[in-house]
Amino acid sequence: MVSGQIPVEEYDTGNTRHKWDVNKLIRAHRVVAEYAYKKGEIQKGFANRTLYINLSNNEIKEKQVTDEMKKLFTGGRGFGLKLLWDSIKPTTRWNSPENELLITTGPLCGTTQYPGSGKSLCLGISPSTDIICDSNVGGFFGPYLKFTGFDAIEIQGKAKHDVVILIDGEKGKVVVETAPLEETNSHLANEQLTYMYAKEDSDKSRQLISVVSAGKAAEHSYWGCMNFSFYDIRRKVCRMKQAGRGGLGTILRDKKIKAIVAKVEKFTGVSNNPADPNKIAEVGTKLHREIRDLDRYQCNMRVVGTSHLVEIMDQYDLLPCENYRFGSFPKASKIYSPKFYELFTKIIPDGCWHGCTMACAKTVDGFEVMTGPYKGQKVTVDGPEYETLGCASNMSLWEPREVLEFNFYCDTYGIDTISAGTAIAYYMEMYEYGILNQKRCDGLELCFGNFEAVMGFLHRMAEGDKGEFITIAAKGIRRVKNWIKEKGWGDQYLIEECGMESKGLEYSEYVTKESLAMQGGYGLTLKGPQHDEAWLIFMDMVNNQIPTFEDKAEALHYFPMWRTWFGLNGLCKLPWNDIEPANNAETKEPAKVPEHVQNYVDYQNAMTGWNVDKNGLILQSERCYNWQRAMNVFMGRGRRKDDWIPYRSMGPVTEVEYMSRKDRYDKQLVEKIGLNQNDVEKMSVSEKIKTLYNWKQDQYQKLADAVYYRRGWTPNGVPTPQKMKKLGFSDKKMLDMLEKVIDEDTKKGLNHWCGKYGKGEKPPSIDPKYWEKW
Amino acid sequence: MIIVNSNNIDFVENETVSGLLKRMKYVFPNVVVKINGRLVKRTDFADTIIPDKSEVSVIHMISGG
Numbered sequence: 001m002v003s004g005q006i007p008v009e010e011y012d013t014g015n016t017r018h019k020w021d022v023n024k025l026i027r028a029h030r031v032v033a034e035y036a037y038k039k040g041e042i043q044k045g046f047a048n049r050t051l052y053i054n055l056s057n058n059e060i061k062e063k064q065v066t067d068e069m070k071k072l073f074t075g076g077r078g079f080g081l082k083l084l085w086d087s088i089k090p091t092t093r094w095n096s097p098e099n100e101l102l103i104t105t106g107p108l109c110g111t112t113q114y115p116g117s118g119k120s121l122c123l124g125i126s127p128s129t130d131i132i133c134d135s136n137v138g139g140f141f142g143p144y145l146k147f148t149g150f151d152a153i154e155i156q157g158k159a160k161h162d163v164v165i166l167i168d169g170e171k172g173k174v175v176v177e178t179a180p181l182e183e184t185n186s187h188l189a190n191e192q193l194t195y196m197y198a199k200e201d202s203d204k205s206r207q208l209i210s211v212v213s214a215g216k217a218a219e220h221s222y223w224g225c226m227n228f229s230f231y232d233i234r235r236k237v238c239r240m241k242q243a244g245r246g247g248l249g250t251i252l253r254d255k256k257i258k259a260i261v262a263k264v265e266k267f268t269g270v271s272n273n274p275a276d277p278n279k280i281a282e283v284g285t286k287l288h289r290e291i292r293d294l295d296r297y298q299c300n301m302r303v304v305g306t307s308h309l310v311e312i313m314d315q316y317d318l319l320p321c322e323n324y325r326f327g328s329f330p331k332a333s334k335i336y337s338p339k340f341y342e343l344f345t346k347i348i349p350d351g352c353w354h355g356c357t358m359a360c361a362k363t364v365d366g367f368e369v370m371t372g373p374y375k376g377q378k379v380t381v382d383g384p385e386y387e388t389l390g391c392a393s394n395m396s397l398w399e400p401r402e403v404l405e406f407n408f409y410c411d412t413y414g415i416d417t418i419s420a421g422t423a424i425a426y427y428m429e430m431y432e433y434g435i436l437n438q439k440r441c442d443g444l445e446l447c448f449g450n451f452e453a454v455m456g457f458l459h460r461m462a463e464g465d466k467g468e469f470i471t472i473a474a475k476g477i478r479r480v481k482n483w484i485k486e487k488g489w490g491d492q493y494l495i496e497e498c499g500m501e502s503k504g505l506e507y508s509e510y511v512t513k514e515s516l517a518m519q520g521g522y523g524l525t526l527k528g529p530q531h532d533e534a535w536l537i538f539m540d541m542v543n544n545q546i547p548t549f550e551d552k553a554e555a556l557h558y559f560p561m562w563r564t565w566f567g568l569n570g571l572c573k574l575p576w577n578d579i580e581p582a583n584n585a586e587t588k589e590p591a592k593v594p595e596h597v598q599n600y601v602d603y604q605n606a607m608t609g610w611n612v613d614k615n616g617l618i619l620q621s622e623r624c625y626n627w628q629r630a631m632n633v634f635m636g637r638g639r640r641k642d643d644w645i646p647y648r649s650m651g652p653v654t655e656v657e658y659m660s661r662k663d664r665y666d667k668q669l670v671e672k673i674g675l676n677q678n679d680v681e682k683m684s685v686s687e688k689i690k691t692l693y694n695w696k697q698d699q700y701q702k703l704a705d706a707v708y709y710r711r712g713w714t715p716n717g718v719p720t721p722q723k724m725k726k727l728g729f730s731d732k733k734m735l736d737m738l739e740k741v742i743d744e745d746t747k748k749g750l751n752h753w754c755g756k757y758g759k760g761e762k763p764p765s766i767d768p769k770y771w772e773k774w
Numbered sequence: 775m776i777i778v779n780s781n782n783i784d785f786v787e788n789e790t791v792s793g794l795l796k797r798m799k800y801v802f803p804n805v806v807v808k809i810n811g812r813l814v815k816r817t818d819f820a821d822t823i824i825p826d827k828s829e830v831s832v833i834h835m836i837s838g839g
């Protein structure tokens with residue numbers, strides 16, 4: 001036990017205790033489908049089968065994982081893509097019965113010796129984007145799913161009534177049963193089901209259960225997240241982590257799944273049966289020591305989690321404030337990490353899976369809820385993480401308790417904090433301009449900083465309020481933009497360019513105006529603007545390390561491929577670069593953290609018995625990355641027009657924004673665009689904005705040209721069949737589809753580079769159909 | 775004049791690496807500093823003086839996300 005740590009028996013969160021009549025809940029269950037399976041052993045990280053459940057016809061079966069599947073798709077998210085490809089049509093939408101909800105693991109998932117090895121990767125066709133969304137999440141479910149005997153669970157169809165799916169690894173049984181009486185909101189549903197399915201009334205038994213659920217608001221919104229529980233033996237609380245992005249919780253509830261429960265008999269540090277357990281212990285121990293010794297001098301994740309980023313982003317003008325208009329704010333210090341350090345429960349290891357020394361999953365225990373149905377009750381709030389704090393600054397909420405309240409309700413209602421926070425910030429800006437007002441917002445006074453209105457919106461969304469605004473606003477920025485435009489309520493330019501969404505998904509919480517590479521990191525992506533593909537702001541804007549389009553394109557190739565790799569294996573990305581070895585600075589490419597990359601090479605080889613090098617890891621990702629883009633194309637998307645980003649992410653949309661950073665933008669007009677200083681002084685602000693707008697739009701198109709070329713895609717952003725074959729794919733349906741789409745694009749005149757190349761500049765290739773000469 | 779991450783910055787006599795980081799508001803802890811291509815250890819930031827006309831790179835490691 002760490003010195004000063006509170007003994008397990010003595011610890012009390014002070015939370016409100018609930019008494020559940022679990023027997024009454026169980027008696028109301030009716031078995032809808034049941035399937036007995038043979039328990040098996042994990043071999044070198046793989047269970048070698050996936051679980052398929054169809055809730056429409058109650059079919060349950062196993063699917064074998066072949067060596068070919070491992071070779072082409074590695075595991076985790078890659079398996080999810082393959083299973084989706086076999087199941088969906090171009091017309092499949094989020095609420096089509098054939099849409100699937102997938103939770104996948106990966107060969108390294110469930111290891112306890114290497115930090116950050118408990119992640120699940122979830123996929124489905126998103127309500128927000130109509131394409132595949134992938135979302136990674138901690139908690140115990142992923143590892144437990146594998147230990148029950150499956151590398152992934154694939155759920156198709158829709159149940160008639162609310163159901164719970166139990167995967168019972170103890171008995172070797174999968175059961176789908178109606179669950180009419182259980183709570184829907186996650187902090188309670190997870191607790192009820194954990195107590196219900198635990199073998200004995202003990203903390204140890206409860207720890208062997210993990211629940212996936214989504215709350216009431218997920219039923220009425222496109223922002224539904226899935227909450228993955230993990231029973232915290234010290235706090236005696238079912239805590240939860242979120243698969244937040246893309247509305248996967250909305251799909252869960254649309255399928256009438258109240259919860260999915262995984263139950264394991266036991267597990268050990270070597271339940272994955274690695275090929276070389278000693279090697280894993282060796283690399284794991286090295287990283288544990290590094291985190292223990294160095295974290296306090298680096299990111300301090302063990303103490304304050306990712307909240308430490310607030311003060312950094314504020315100082316670098318990157319913290320989104322008032323809907324990304326500004327990158328810093330005078331009140332921002334009110335939500336700096338020390339404020340939350342005061343509230344976080346201390347001296348308790350806070351990993352979201354066993355063995356994560358990074359332990360960044362902080363909580364506030366005994367938080368007294370201030371509004372809504374749980375007002376006055378005391379609860380554990382998981383977080384806030386940086387992204388939720390960025391939402392607060394975006395909405396101009398500066399009181400830590402208000403942030404905690406927003407965090408708690410978003411979680412238990414099953415709402416992605418990022419999507420909700422970014423969208424509400426946009427609605428607030430529209431409110432400020434009079435494009436929205438109290439009447440148009442169903443009585444909500446949604447101005448910046450109005451905490452009551454924010455909470456009112458969340459509660460009414462959870463209640464299923466049928467107000468016109470609440471209904472449409474719960475579906476996100478893209479739908480609200482269309483709605484406002486249809487109503488004819490305001491300036492199209494403001495409505496379109498201020499709303500921070502791309503592909504229909506809301507942005508995560510970084511200001512990207514001064515980093516072209518990061519604009520690409522958000523726009524030239526598979527699922528939409530989430531920073532998990534690339535985070536290049538420092539490299540680009542601060543370090544000036546990637547000045548040319550080719551440099552940026554290289555970074556937008558390497559980093560998305562590298563980061564994709566974590567999701568193929570069931571890993572958390574944070575222990576890769578939120579801690580670095582003491583001698584990292586002396587290496588040739590410190591940004592890649594080469595020693596950690598080598599750890600991952602050793603780790604995967606030691607688990608699977610494969611023999612890959614660091615390029616082999618990138619190749620694994622490149623296959624899946626291209627496959628997912630090709631699937632976007634299959635769904636009618638995945639072209640240049642779909643990689644559009646709002647101008648708010650590139651530069652100043654409004655005069656207020658321009659004037660707030662006038663020197664910076666005036667300088668850009670002179671130094672970047674080549675205008676004369678005297679001419680700039682004579683220009684009106686709106687002329688300056690327009691000039692900058694045209695230049696920045698062209699920069700983005702040139703970046704897209706360079707990135708598509710580097711990735712081996714057509715100028716319209718489509719992976720070429722030649723590229724797919726190079727990656728080892730021979731799936732005829734996929735290759736023919738790509739060929740056909742490229743021909744159609746050419747006929748429509750879409751296969752040309754789109755940057756305006758002046759003197760001394762040239763496009764990535766003279767022949768836009770460069771791949772034909774490969 | 776010194777160059778910091780490709781930008782021209784005023785030279786300040788007797789300025790240490792720590793002083794420069796403060797002046798540039800580079801508060802991020804995970805930085806690699808090189809003066810004219812030579813690595814400066816983090817433990818030496820407070821004692822290393824930056825000569826005039828130096829080319830300084832302050833490489834911020836990627837974090838977040």
Ligand code: SF4
Nearest residue numbers: 116352356358360572
């Ligand atoms: S680093 Fe944080 S988020 Fe990642 S596995 Fe560890 S505790 Fe969970």
